[in-house]
Amino acid sequence: MRNDLILRVIAKLLIPFILLFALYVQFHGDFGPGGGFQAGVILAASVIFYALIYGLDDAIKVVPEPLVESMMALGVLIYAGVGYAGLLLGGNFLDYFVLDPNPVHGQHRGIFWVEVGVAITVSGVMLKIFYMFAARGKSDD
Amino acid sequence: MIINVLLVLMAFTVWVIIQSRNLFGVIVLGGIYSFLMATVLVAMDAVDVAMTEASVGAGISTVLLLGALYLCRSEEARPMHKPWLPFIVSVAVAGVLVYGTLGLPEFSDPQATIHHHVVPRYLNEIQQEVDVPNVVTAVLASYRGYDTLGETTVVFTAGAGVIALLRRRRKGRSS
Amino acid sequence: MISGGHFTYFITIFLMIAGLFLVIARGNLIKKLIGLGIFQTSVYLLYIAPGKLVGGTAPILSPEFTIYSNPLPHVLILTAIVVGVATLALGLALVVRIREAYDTIEEDEILAVDSAHETEVQTT
Numbered sequence: 001m002r003n004d005l006i007l008r009v010i011a012k013l014l015i016p017f018i019l020l021f022a023l024y025v026q027f028h029g030d031f032g033p034g035g036g037f038q039a040g041v042i043l044a045a046s047v048i049f050y051a052l053i054y055g056l057d058d059a060i061k062v063v064p065e066p067l068v069e070s071m072m073a074l075g076v077l078i079y080a081g082v083g084y085a086g087l088l089l090g091g092n093f094l095d096y097f098v099l100d101p102n103p104v105h106g107q108h109r110g111i112f113w114v115e116v117g118v119a120i121t122v123s124g125v126m127l128k129i130f131y132m133f134a135a136r137g138k139s140d141d
Numbered sequence: 142m143i144i145n146v147l148l149v150l151m152a153f154t155v156w157v158i159i160q161s162r163n164l165f166g167v168i169v170l171g172g173i174y175s176f177l178m179a180t181v182l183v184a185m186d187a188v189d190v191a192m193t194e195a196s197v198g199a200g201i202s203t204v205l206l207l208g209a210l211y212l213c214r215s216e217e218a219r220p221m222h223k224p225w226l227p228f229i230v231s232v233a234v235a236g237v238l239v240y241g242t243l244g245l246p247e248f249s250d251p252q253a254t255i256h257h258h259v260v261p262r263y264l265n266e267i268q269q270e271v272d273v274p275n276v277v278t279a280v281l282a283s284y285r286g287y288d289t290l291g292e293t294t295v296v297f298t299a300g301a302g303v304i305a306l307l308r309r310r311r312k313g314r315s316s
Numbered sequence: 317m318i319s320g321g322h323f324t325y326f327i328t329i330f331l332m333i334a335g336l337f338l339v340i341a342r343g344n345l346i347k348k349l350i351g352l353g354i355f356q357t358s359v360y361l362l363y364i365a366p367g368k369l370v371g372g373t374a375p376i377l378s379p380e381f382t383i384y385s386n387p388l389p390h391v392l393i394l395t396a397i398v399v400g401v402a403t404l405a406l407g408l409a410l411v412v413r414i415r416e417a418y419d420t421i422e423e424d425e426i427l428a429v430d431s432a433h434e435t436e437v438q439t440t
Binding site: 144145148149151152155156158159164167168171174175178181182185186187188189190193194197198201202205206208209210212213215224227228230231232234235238239242243245246247248249250251253255256259260263264267268274275276277280281285288289292295296298299300302303306307 | 322323324325326327329330331332333334335336337338340341344346347349350353354357360361364365366367368369370372373374375376377378384385386387388389390391393394395397398399400401402403404405406408409410411412413415420421422
């Protein structure tokens with residue numbers, strides 16, 4: 001699809017808005033529908049869209065494979081890290097009210113970091129699975 | 142009501158999926174089915190679930206199925222014999238399920254048991270305990286945060302499993 | 317008895333049976349996976365339908381509304397959807413590997429190739 005002008009122009013116009021929408025869904029998930037899972041999937045979908053229009057090699061140059069693989073693990077580590085922070089600060093595992101002198105603010109912090117971790121893992125995994133499927137059919141020797 | 146119309150459309154889509162043999166058409170119909178499902182979920186006030194179903198079911202599932210179809214490159218073969226035994230088994234299971242659902246509460250019954258145990262506590266006390274307006278996010282991330290940790294680990298394991306299955310070794314194709 | 321209030325359950329049962337039929341009666345592996353997906357979505361419907369209250373609204377707290385639909389099934393089904401797509405991804409990776417090993421994705425042909433191999437191994 002490199003040579004199709006309309007597709008390339010529309011993709012260039014749309015992809016920043018899709019990324020912005022993914023960030024909006026992520027951070028506005030406390031006040032409306034949304035949250036970590038939806039935001040992670042929309043983020044992965046925007047990079048998949050770029051890969052479909054401009055080719056897999058260009059997409060791998062923009063979001064390289066080591067970055068995607070470390071994103072997969074980083075999200076789970078952030079989530080478990082929030083759990084352990086609750087343990088170290090005096091409460092039980094995954095207690096949020098100890099994260100801040102005001103327990104309600106502690107809940108806000110805990111929910112924020114937990115959703116960030118979920119979004120990072122989900123977007124990394126979806127993107128990595130797409131990369132694996134797309135790269136499998138390429139080396140037909 | 143709009144919900145009943147959409148449900149009938151979903152049933153018709155599934156009927157066409159069963160009959161069709163062209164796998165590309167079946168996958169596109171699966172995407173249509175997921176979008177209809179997301180609309181039904183919005184009509185049932187489940188907005189978070191609808192957004193997840195639309196993005197995951199109609200987006201990522203269709204992409205992965207099309208990728209796998211491109212790698213497999215086939216069409217469904219004509220079945221050798223009529224599937225009578227599976228049909229009888231399905232009808233029998235359907236009969237048992239219909240008998241079971243006669244005991245379930247009516248659609249939108251306010252006295253149903255589901256509204257009684259933990260949910261009043263969530264809806265009444267979220268304001269002073271967590272102060273996050275979206276109840277689903279608060280329950281998912283705070284009250285039931287341990288389950289969400291398990292789910293994130295499941296997603297990570299799926300990614301690791303796909304890497305293990307589809308990785309290429311250096312010397313040529315591994316089979 | 318059977319009234320309009322149960323129509324949702326009947327459609328749910330039809331979708332469940334259609335998914336089950338696709339899994340056990342069709343031989344193509346990709347179609348089996350699609351049938352499994354249809355079965356899973358019918359279970360989502362089974363959970364969320366009893367939670368809806370006519371006259372209620374989505375469970376996002378706001379000063380203008382007093383009746384909310386039940387948020388607990390939404391939480392459970394959110395997890396179920398994501399686990400479902402993880403299962404689908406792994407299943408499709410297996411289908412791709414099977415295709416490369418057997419050169420077909422029809423169940424009868426795979427079983428025929430396997431039993432031919434077994435008789436070959438037994439006679440040598």
